[in-house]
Amino acid sequence: MREYFDTILAESSGNNPVMYPFLVFSREDKQNLIGFAGYELEFYHQKPFAAEIEYFLIDENWGAGYATEAAAKLVSLCFNTHHVKKINARCQLENKASEKVMKKLGMKKEGTIRRSRPRGNIIYDELKYGLLYEEWNENIRI
Numbered sequence: 001m002r003e004y005f006d007t008i009l010a011e012s013s014g015n016n017p018v019m020y021p022f023l024v025f026s027r028e029d030k031q032n033l034i035g036f037a038g039y040e041l042e043f044y045h046q047k048p049f050a051a052e053i054e055y056f057l058i059d060e061n062w063g064a065g066y067a068t069e070a071a072a073k074l075v076s077l078c079f080n081t082h083h084v085k086k087i088n089a090r091c092q093l094e095n096k097a098s099e100k101v102m103k104k105l106g107m108k109k110e111g112t113i114r115r116s117r118p119r120g121n122i123i124y125d126e127l128k129y130g131l132l133y134e135e136w137n138e139n140i141r142i
Helices: 002-011 066-081 096-104
Strands: 019-025 033-044 047-057 086-092 108-119 122-132
Touching: 019 066, 033 066, 047 066, 066 086, 066 096, 086 096, 086 108, 096 122
Parallel strands: 047 086
Antiparallel strands: 019 033, 033 047, 086 122, 108 122
16 A cells, blocks of 8 residues: 555645545544545646546455545545536446445446456456536535
């Protein structure tokens, strides 16, 4: 996880970052790093147009609501701070928990992207979900 996060930090430095990484800590122990979340902005005519969010948690923290909470905060940041028109998220086809997080946020399934997620010696299919600003429900905000 450290190597991946170092890469993200390197890509997010500078005066006009495109990637915004965040660390996720345990609710009970604020010193306990349990994962990371972040988003990458897409620009149109030099203005933020869309964002892609991502989240990753260490397995022993799955199912405790951390991913949903982190993803909801990312959605809020993207819409309220950068005024994007759309937010995208992707997950491995078999990752039902991550798909459930996207659905909880009000995202709609946009399709399956075949053989696009390499992991080790296997290239997996992934699901793509999206949320338009107009669809964003005030009541879903966490």
